[in-house]
Amino acid sequence: MALEFRSVTKRFPTNSGEELTAVKDVNFRVEEGEFVSAVGPSGCGKSTILSMTAGLYQPTEGQVLVSDEPVTGPNTHVGFMLQKDLLLPWRNIISNIEFGLESRGVGKEARRERAMKELKHCHLEGFDQQYPYQLSGGMRQRAALARTLAIDPEIILLDEPFSALDAQTKLLLQNSFAKTIAEAGKTTLLITHDLAEAVLMSDRILVLSERPGTVIADIKVDLPHRDEPIKRRTLPEVADYAAQLFKLLKLEEKAA
Amino acid sequence: MAQRHMTTIVSLTLLALVLLAWEFLPPALDVPRFIIPTLSDCLAEFQRMWAFEGLWAHVLSTALYTALGFAIGSLLGAVLGYLLGMSAFWEKVLSPYILALQIAPKVAFAPLFIMWFGYNSMPKLLVTVLIVFFPVLVNVLQAMRTVDRDLINLARAYNLSRFGIFWKIEMPSTVPNLMAGLRIASTLAVIGVTVGELVGGNTGLGFLISYGGGQANAAMVFNAIILLTVIGFVLYSALVRIEERVLHYLPKAHG
Numbered sequence: 276m277a278l279e280f281r282s283v284t285k286r287f288p289t290n291s292g293e294e295l296t297a298v299k300d301v302n303f304r305v306e307e308g309e310f311v312s313a314v315g316p317s318g319c320g321k322s323t324i325l326s327m328t329a330g331l332y333q334p335t336e337g338q339v340l341v342s343d344e345p346v347t348g349p350n351t352h353v354g355f356m357l358q359k360d361l362l363l364p365w366r367n368i369i370s371n372i373e374f375g376l377e378s379r380g381v382g383k384e385a386r387r388e389r390a391m392k393e394l395k396h397c398h399l400e401g402f403d404q405q406y407p408y409q410l411s412g413g414m415r416q417r418a419a420l421a422r423t424l425a426i427d428p429e430i431i432l433l434d435e436p437f438s439a440l441d442a443q444t445k446l447l448l449q450n451s452f453a454k455t456i457a458e459a460g461k462t463t464l465l466i467t468h469d470l471a472e473a474v475l476m477s478d479r480i481l482v483l484s485e486r487p488g489t490v491i492a493d494i495k496v497d498l499p500h501r502d503e504p505i506k507r508r509t510l511p512e513v514a515d516y517a518a519q520l521f522k523l524l525k526l527e528e529k530a531a
Numbered sequence: 532m533a534q535r536h537m538t539t540i541v542s543l544t545l546l547a548l549v550l551l552a553w554e555f556l557p558p559a560l561d562v563p564r565f566i567i568p569t570l571s572d573c574l575a576e577f578q579r580m581w582a583f584e585g586l587w588a589h590v591l592s593t594a595l596y597t598a599l600g601f602a603i604g605s606l607l608g609a610v611l612g613y614l615l616g617m618s619a620f621w622e623k624v625l626s627p628y629i630l631a632l633q634i635a636p637k638v639a640f641a642p643l644f645i646m647w648f649g650y651n652s653m654p655k656l657l658v659t660v661l662i663v664f665f666p667v668l669v670n671v672l673q674a675m676r677t678v679d680r681d682l683i684n685l686a687r688a689y690n691l692s693r694f695g696i697f698w699k700i701e702m703p704s705t706v707p708n709l710m711a712g713l714r715i716a717s718t719l720a721v722i723g724v725t726v727g728e729l730v731g732g733n734t735g736l737g738f739l740i741s742y743g744g745g746q747a748n749a750a751m752v753f754n755a756i757i758l759l760t761v762i763g764f765v766l767y768s769a770l771v772r773i774e775e776r777v778l779h780y781l782p783k784a785h786g
Contacts, residue, residue, distance in 0.1 A: 329684075331684055331687060349689070350690075351690065354688075363682070365780045377689075408780065408781070426689070
């Protein structure tokens with residue numbers, strides 16, 4: 276198993292001295308090679324889940340396990356990507372992709388070789404010497420994915436990586452991400468507020484409640500073409516899944 | 532391209548007009564030459580200064596201390612800016628004093644420095660260092676405060692050490708602000724040196740200004756001011772060149 280949350284609760288101190296519970300008693304597992312999405316209303320602690328998986332901070336209660344080991348700090352098993360591409364503007368694309376390898380004792384030539392391989396994977400051949408400002412938003416996100424894949428993480432965390440893109444770029448990028456991730460066989464956790472995106476890209480969808488966030492449903496998406504969202508999009512069942520999610524989220528809103 | 536030609540032509544025409552007005556307007560209005568010397572008066576005085584006043588040595592001295600004061604002051608400002616930028620505690624402790632020193636008119640320290648160090652080059656160097664120090668410090672500190680948190684988190688997730696984060700994220704992120712601070716500082720450096728030379732000493736263009744002023748030699752004062760401007764301009768242009776090189780990765784506003 277690649278990732279497991281065991282009764283995880285996270286509280287943050289606030290300025291007023293009270294404590295804010297971001298997520299409460301969260302339990303879920305992600306199997307190796309699985310693509311799981313987490314959807315939920317804004318402020319449901321999606322990003323808290325992501326940060327705890329990345330090891331940026333620890334849960335107040337419970338345990339986060341990556342490859343059966345508790346996460347105690349930033350670690351080499353996890354690679355993450357945000358809505359912002361976070362490419363370093365002063366580095367060209369190839370050395371941006373190398374960035375994550377630099378602190379891992381990988382030699383200069385080996386770094387370049389690995390980065391070039393990922394560049395190819397993400398269909399950015401010929402752009403290695405360009406600077407981020409010279410690339411479109413979609414290409415920059417692909418470069419960010421290449422950087423994430425270059426460190427060969429066991430788990431990829433995606434925090435709304437497509438939400439800043441226009442509709443067409445988004446669709447193409449979802450397709451290219453799905454393919455690249457499937458080829459690499461990576462376990463993936465996608466945080467998103469786009470229900471259709473969750474249905475198109477995932478094996479499984481976790482539905483979170485409003486704050487304090489907890490898992491209220493775990494839906495298996497039983498559809499083909501996980502590696503090709505553009506194809507999956509044409510299946511009539513997609514609408515049913517989306518409607519199901521919609522219902523779940525709406526109900527929770529009323530109950531709150 | 533045609534547009535650029537046009538601006539050059541208009542700009543040069545304007546210069547020619549001003550020079551012509553300078554040459555012919557004062558005599559036409561009966562302004563005496565010890566009030567406003569004409570262009571030709573200044574050129575004649577320039578030749579005399581070159582031959583008999585050791586002008587070149589004065590220019591070199593001023594240029595040297597401008598560059599030296601700028602280098603030392605901006606180095607100190609940048610180093611302290613980065614150190615304070617890494618420690619929120621010390622930044623909070625020291626910021627009121629930094630603000631006070633920043634507001635205090637640095638040139639007013641010149642007589643004090645002369646009392647302490649005597650009539651040598653030390654006072655003007657110190658005034659220059661002091662005046663250059665703050666804009667660089669403040670710009671670097673401001674930039675350190677606004678480094679993208681997500682970039683730092685990314686670096687942390689990639690296991691970078693504290694020093695690695697500084698060297699690979701914070702330092703490059705702050706370079707645009709550092710360069711802006713250096714540009715401001717370069718224009719101030721000339722002021723620092725000039726004030727130092729005006730107040731005490733017997734070398735440099737600032738000295739020539741007070742010397743010429745004492746003799747009612749307005750042409751000498753004019754020449755010294757022009758040369759000071761040239762020194763400042765050279766320093767500023769050099770920095771702009773360096774900035775263009777260093778910040779090549781920023782998209783340019785004008786293609």
